[in-house]
Amino acid sequence: MSTDRLLKLEPLSQTAFAPYGWFLGKPYPTAAGAVAFSDVATDFWQEHIFDPGSAGEVEVLWVNYRNNDKTIGTLERHLLTDQAVVPLVGAITQIVARPAADGSPDLDSLRAFRVEPGSGVCMRANVWHATRSEASTCLMLTRHSTTVDLIAGLNGTHALMESALHSVTGVELFG
Numbered sequence: 001m002s003t004d005r006l007l008k009l010e011p012l013s014q015t016a017f018a019p020y021g022w023f024l025g026k027p028y029p030t031a032a033g034a035v036a037f038s039d040v041a042t043d044f045w046q047e048h049i050f051d052p053g054s055a056g057e058v059e060v061l062w063v064n065y066r067n068n069d070k071t072i073g074t075l076e077r078h079l080l081t082d083q084a085v086v087p088l089v090g091a092i093t094q095i096v097a098r099p100a101a102d103g104s105p106d107l108d109s110l111r112a113f114r115v116e117p118g119s120g121v122c123m124r125a126n127v128w129h130a131t132r133s134e135a136s137t138c139l140m141l142t143r144h145s146t147t148v149d150l151i152a153g154l155n156g157t158h159a160l161m162e163s164a165l166h167s168v169t170g171v172e173l174f175g
């Protein structure tokens with residue numbers, strides 16, 4: 001199989017990830033009016049208002065990743081909800097692509113970001129993605145009905161309705 005697209009691992013930043021969603025783990029905001037608090041004991045600040053889609057229930061998932069294959073054969077998207085993934089133990093490589101006008105992956109927008117523990121990403125609905133990791137445990141925010149639908153789809157119980165899978169060829173990670 002020929003490799004048409006070699007994806008170099010890129011460092012994660014708010015600007016670099018903006019076309020796909022939001023970088024999580026930004027510095028404490030100093031702008032006037034920021035939704036933030038700091039005292040001797042704690043700092044907390046708003047990173048993102050998560051959108052699970054209309055009538056969606058926000059769900060917290062605990063996710064282990066252990067596929068480190070450099071070949072990317074399948075991308076996945078969720079049609080209704082944002083999806084956040086924050087590595088807790090072990091880093092991940094998040095491969096992302098914007099949807100084209102027809103909803104399929106815009107392969108010219110394919111990029112691969114290294115996400116280290118202590119930072120994360122929140123992808124907009126319909127952003128195509130795949131995840132690679134030697135071994136990681138992550139916190140994930142998603143939509144409950146999307147999880148139920150995804151489990152049924154991956155188990156072959158019924159056709160996916162809230163997510164879609166798309167096969168790609170010639171996409172390899174390097175670096």
Ligand SMILES: NC(=O)N[C@@H](O)C(=O)O
Nearest residue numbers: 061076129131142147150
């Ligand atoms: N649980 C779940 O939705 N997983 C996938 O979307 C994934 O990207 O891992």
